[in-house]
Amino acid sequence: MLGASERVRIVASLVGLPLSDTLTRRAPEIANSRTSALIQGMYERGWVEGVNIRYEIRSSFGGPENRATAVKELLELNPDVILTSSTVETAAMMAATKTIPIIFATANDPVGNGFVESLTRPGGNVTGFTSSTPEMGGKWLELLREAAPQIERVGVLFNPKSTPRAGRFYLDSIQSEAAATGVTATPVPITEPSAIDEAIRAYAGAPAAGMIALVDPFLVINRLAIVDAAAKYRVPMIYPFHYFIDAGGLMSYGASLEIRSADYIDLILRGTKAGDLPVQSPRKYELLINRKVAETLGLKLPASLLARADEIRE
Amino acid sequence: MNETNDEGRATPPPSRLFRKYLYSFVALAFAALAVNTTLDVWFSYREQKQLLAAIQREQASSAAIQIGQFISQIESQLRWMSRLPPDLSAREDIRLNAIRLLRLSPAIAEIAQLDSRGREQVRVSRRVADRIGSNEDLSASPAFGAARASGVYYGPVYFFGETEPFMTLAVSGIGNEPDVVVAEVNLRFIWDLVARIKVGNTGKAHVVDRKGQLIAHPDLWPALRQTDLTADPDVKSALAGIAPPAGGLVKEDLSRQQVLSTYATVAPLGWLVFVELPLSEAYAPIYASIGRSAFLLVVLLGFAVLAALLLSRRMIVPIRMLTQGARRIGSGDLEQRLAIKTNDELEALGDQFNRMAAHLRESYATLERKVTERTAELEKARDQALAEHSAAERARRAAVHANETKSRFLAVVSHELRTPLNGVVGVLQLLDDGSLSETQRRSLATAATSGETLIALVDAILEYARLEASTEALEQRDFRLYQLVEAAAELMRPQAQAKGLAFNLSCDAGVDAYVHGDPVRLNRVLLNLIGNAVKFTPKGTIDLTASVVPHDGALLLRFTVADTGIGIAPDMHERIFEDFVQADDSIARRFGGTGLGLAIARRLTRLMGGELTVESAPGSGSTFHLAVPLEPAQHGAAARVARDPSRSFRVLLVDDDPVNCEIGEAMLRRLGHRPTVARNGSSAVALAASEPFDIILMDLHMPDMDGVAAATEIRKLNLQPAPRIIALTADVSKGARERLAGAGINKILGKPLLLNTLRDAIDSDRDEASVTARPAAGALIDQNYLRDQTELLGAAQIAKLHGLLERTGETLIGEITKATEAGDRGRLARSMHQLGSAASALGLVRLSERCSELELSVTSVPAAECQAAASEVATLLEASLRALGRLLQPS
Incomplete structure (x- = not known):
């Protein structure tokens, strides 16, 4: 032709x-x-x-x-x-x-x-x-809480230079959902890869905490460092893309x-x-979960989450 | 039109018929094939189109069913969820079931379960956080209301996030207080379905909702742009529930491509599924079929043309052979045979042509043979005719030549004879000088008579020769017929009476008439006939009869001479009219004669337009019949005088000669005038002065005062009325005429006077001179003139004049002798003139002419010649008077 x-x-x-x-x-x-x-x-x-x-x-x-x-x-x-x-x-x-x-x-x-x-x-x-639409922030928090119901605080990781509206695009819905569920949501803006470790470490230990990675090329570029830090500090973290799961992340939810x-x-x-x-x-939106990582983190995944998951990696 | 064109038409180019056949066959084949192909293509086109439309309708129905199934599948899932028993449906369970449904149906973006009062129990979404037990009152929503009312609700299509087509689907459960499950369905999932619908290779299906909004299209993005198709007439009519046309619609699709379109309705939703196939693809098989048919048509046409060519050639070749054969036969080549072996009518026609040619060949051969024969015969006949003709021509030329030779011989001989004869006669006349004895004188007279007879014979021969040579011309004039007949009879009567024959003349009354003709010739014929009768009748009677009958507006004189003579044998009846022929050789010996008389008579008769015949038998006499046509007299002199007595003139006749005076006076009286005679010029002048005269006839030669002088004198008298002066003279030369004109004389009359000319001169007022009728010259006496004078004056007067002339002549001869002796030339001339003048009055022409000649010459010739002239004149006078005496003697 x-x-x-x-x-x-x-x-x-x-x-x-x-x-x-x-x-x-x-x-x-x-x-x-x-x-x-x-x-x-x-x-x-x-x-x-x-x-x-x-x-x-x-x-x-x-x-x-x-x-x-x-x-x-x-x-x-x-x-x-x-x-x-x-x-x-x-x-x-x-x-x-x-x-x-x-x-x-x-x-x-x-x-x-x-x-x-x-x-x-x-x-x-x-x-x-x-x-992703801005409401997706609330959905990330909901899914994170379903996987780790014990968490009381949530850190929202992003680079304000590369994230839409310097993070505010998603933060509103995250904070709204956090308020509805009694969780403290805190923005964790970083601009340098070197700050990743420090930022994630802040959510290790008690009170139980989790993190949300926003849609941010910076985070995608530094996904290995982020996943590694999350595993190192045993922080349950939800990502917007499956690249993070490929890199060993816990779960991701986002547009396919x-x-x-x-x-x-x-x-x-x-x-x-x-x-x-x-x-x-x-x-389409895809939910990917790495069951091994979840087990490592000592998380027990509920049926509703598993039922929703498009892919569960072992 | 020129010749070449005519030829062109006559032999048309041989290919014309061939072309005609060829075109006809090709046209026939083409028409049949074209009609067949066209009908075939047309029907196949229609069938294929309908088939195509049917297939498309099937595809549209199938697509509609698939889309309906897509929706009804979601609907049945929702129904399943709504009908779960309440005890099994704790809120967490409800959420789990909803999550499972979301997993099951990717198109469902959100599910909400409302209790029977419309309060939201659970809401599970893909985008936002789930809500459990919010109890939000949604009873007012159309989905809830409609679902409760009719069990199911299909919401209108709406666009989420501007580009995503969604619809709300609600299902009510069963029981008294049924829950209502409301789902938001992302219609972009229909795209997968629509994209999978195969319509041909490049055809497409798309879905339009109840409001005319495009909700699904294989290209996806037109649907995302919320394309509104309500303006499309097909969409409009489809939304109005009108079934698509059986043959499908042809229209432009969204990419402005011509497509064949049809549609079907998705049953529960009222959506429309349009199935569109580009025309280029849809009709490709039809076009291919048409192309195949056209190709087949061309190929078959090619075969048809080939077949037509062969067929036309097969038909045209024998026809062309026939044409050429016919042309060759037409141009004469009959040996040509046409060899046409087509085993049909053309072969039969060719055979007919051959047979025709053979027939023609035979006919031709026969015809040629006959023509040859005829030609040969004709040539023979022609040669013979030519030979005969040339022989005849030779004979004719010889005859003509002989005749000419004879005539010439006669003329020459006659002329040559006449001259010495004249001499002989002249000398004989001179011999009698008065000293001869009686015996000598008689011998001399016999010799003279014989000489004159000889001269007459020669004259006859000469005349005959002239007649033979057709040189004779008639001399026509008026004359009195009876006088002529009588004179002829009277002339011969003495001879007849001398032989002791009875001689009778009987004339009709009609004979006594004035006629116009040639009296001299007629007289000769009469004299000849009468003379013959006298000559050949030894004893018995001679009867002459004359009659005149009207004939063709003229007169016919019949004159018969019947005798009791020796007669003529019948075989000689015609021969006697030939020259030198007499009835018998012995006749010449017995009767003498030239044998020319009758020949001349017949020739003269014929010259006058008449006929001369004979009836006779030997021993019983002969009867000659003469018939001569004559015209009535133009001027009857006597009748004229009698008719016109009032015109009587007083005429003064002036002449010194007594004979002339006598004759002139007699003529004038005869013409009814009153003459007075003057013997010389002076007395004429005196008379003219004393008496009135209308006319003066003036002789010019007079002794004392000549005519011119006298006329001059008379003119000087100035007489009133002036008399007309007419000169009388033999000299009509130009000089004399001029001299006369000077004297007031305009009219001249020649001498001797003739009655007619005199009458004309007096009657006419014309001043021109009359031409004098000359008397016949050569002979001693002009017999015609003498006869006229005799007729005019009467025989007694003529006898008297004869005596007067004898005396006058004697006197004048004496005068001449004396003048000669005296040598008085003037007197001699005058006397000569007087003698000539007197001689002419009685027709002594030779004497008159001689005197006139001598009158002129004597003045200038030697005396010896004058002497000779004087004696010549004296001799001539004597001979003339003797001849006159013979003529005037009745016997």
Whole structure:
């Protein structure tokens, strides 16, 4: 369905994670590689890498300078469509081009961030996918309390620089649920990986405590450190993405990462304007629980939680 | 049209019929194939379209059923949950059941269980924290109300977070106080279902809710954009409950592609499932079928053309052969045979052509043979005719040549004879100088008579020669017929009486008439006939009868001479009219004659338009019949005078010659005028002065005063009325005429005077000179003139004039002799003139002419010649008077 003479399209991808991260790295053996999943999805829609499509991936990891360099490099390639991984990258790319279509993989509040005019009709050259609604904060707390009913205090871990609205996006619903259930919820903002250990250690011991990791690329980047610290200090912690479970985390609940970007890249490469494509919200939510970690923490998982869990890892 | 075009039409290009056949076959084949293919395609198109529409309807129904099942499955799960017994349903259990339902149905985003009063017992959600025992009163919600009322509630589609289509599904439990389970269903899960519905290869299905909102589409994002399709006419009619058309609809889909569309209704929800197949795909098999049919048509057409070509050629070849054969036969090549072996009517036609050619060949051969034969015969006949013709022509030329030779011979001989004969006769006349003895004189007279007879014979031959040469012309004039007949009879009567024959002339009254014709020729014929009768009748009677009868507006003279002579044998009846032929050779010996008389008579008769025939038998006499047409006289002189007595003029006749005076006076009296005679010029002038005259006839040559002088004198008298002066002279030369004109004389009358010319001159007021009718020259006496004068004056007067001339002549000869001797040339000339003038009055033409010549010449010739002239004139006078005497003698 595609002519052999058709020029090779270029898909640029700006990721927040370092290129060495398994989530970013292109390796077929790595099951959870987001890049591999995208390439596979495009292949199913007729876009064969090296034949009619080319992928260029740059990382904005390492500070604003690196980000700017990555943006500049990608734009110099004159790509047909640009894929951004999160809010920070999207903002940086939007500032650099108003013409090249941009698809953001996750954005908590694209309207609030000024990425789109409305979710149904974004206008401009940007569209994409939202991840979680603000109410999800209450849901995380509920699920955390179901797994560890004894906790009296909860720490909400985030990097105010990379979390939507510096954490306030979720904090309201968390604090509201905490108040309803008699739990003290405290924001734990960190900006440096070195502060992770210290921040988590503060929730070890009595009174029993748990932690909630917000949707934050910073946390994803430093997921191993966080999971390790949580295990070290025996703090039950709930995460928004399954990457944390893959890294040995206790449980995660959030929008399932369906392969949605490929759909829109395909449409845009075939001529649809990005501004005509509605911003999609998540459809499915996944609850993953690592029973081993739970046992390690001495937690007895109730039936309601197990019944809800989409996947229970041993 | 030119010739080439005509030819072109006559032989049309042989390919015309071929093309006609070819086109007809091809057209027929094409028409049949085209109609067949078109009908085939049309029916197959319709069938396929209906089949397609039916398949699509099936697909739509199937999709509707699947979607209905999707909803009814959730509904039955909710029903299960709502119907759990109350004792089993502690709130925690309810929550667990709800959680299990969420696990079971990913489309359910939230479940709430209300008690029978509408208070919320449990609410389990995927996004927000669960609520247990909130007892929130939701009895007012439409879901609760409707579910309690009818057991189930299908809420309208609403969009959560702007882009997510949701609907509320509520189910009421059973029993007195049933719980109501309310679920929020994420309709995006229908997408999986809709995406799975296969419509052809590229066709799509989409779902529209009861309000016309697009809620599911395989492309997902149109549904997320809350696309409103209420404006779509199909959606509108579908929402109004109208069934889709059997053949499906053709319309534009959301991506502006032409699609074949149909729909079905999802039973409990009232949603519509649209199934759309792009036309390009839907009709692809139809188009392929049409393409196949068209290809087949072209291939079959190709075969048809080939077949038509072969068939047309098969048909055209024998026809072309026939055409060429016919053309060759037409151009004459009959040997041509047509070899057409088609075993059909064309072969039969070819055979007919061959047979026709064979027949033609035979006919041609026969015809040619006949033509050859006829041609040969004709050539033979023509050669013969040509030979005959040339022989005849040769004979004719010889005859003509011989005749010409004869005529020329006769003319030459006659002429050559006549000249010496004239000499002989002239000398004979001169011989009698008065000193001859009686015997000598008689011998001389016999010799002279014989000479004159010879001359007459030669004249006859000459005349005959002229007649033969057709050079004779009639000299027509008015004359009195009876006088002529009588004169001829009277001339011959003495000879007849001398032979003792009875000689009778009987004339009709009609004969006494003036007629117009040639009296001289007629006279000759009469004299010849009468002379013959006298000559060949030894004894018996000669009867002459003359009658005149009207004939063709003219008159016909019948004159018969019947004798009792020797007669003529019948075989000679015609021959006697030939030249030199007499009834018998012995006749010439017995009677003499030239044998030319009758030949001349018949030729003259024919020249006058008449006929001369004979009835005779040997020994019983002959009767010659003469019939001559004559015209009535144009001017009857006597009748004229009698008719016009008032025109009587007083005429003064001036002439010194007594004979001329006598004749002139007689003529004038005869014409009814009153003449007065003057013998010389002076007395004429005196008379003219004393008496009135209307006309003066003036002789020019007079001794004392000539005519011109006298006329001048008379003119000087200035007489009133002035008399007309007419000159009388033989000199009508131009000089004389001018001289006369000077003297007031405009009219000249030639001498001798003729009655007619005199009458014309007097009657006419014309001033032109009348041309004098010259008397016949050559002969001694102009017999015609003499006869006229005799007729005019009467025989007695002529006899008197004869005597007068003898005396005058004697006197004048004496004068001439004396003048010659005296050498008085003037007197000689005058005397010559007087003698000539007197001689001319009685027709002595030779003497008159000779005198006129001598009158002019004597003044200039030597005296010896004058002498000779004088004696010549004297001799001529004597001979003329003798001849006159013979003519005037009745015997």
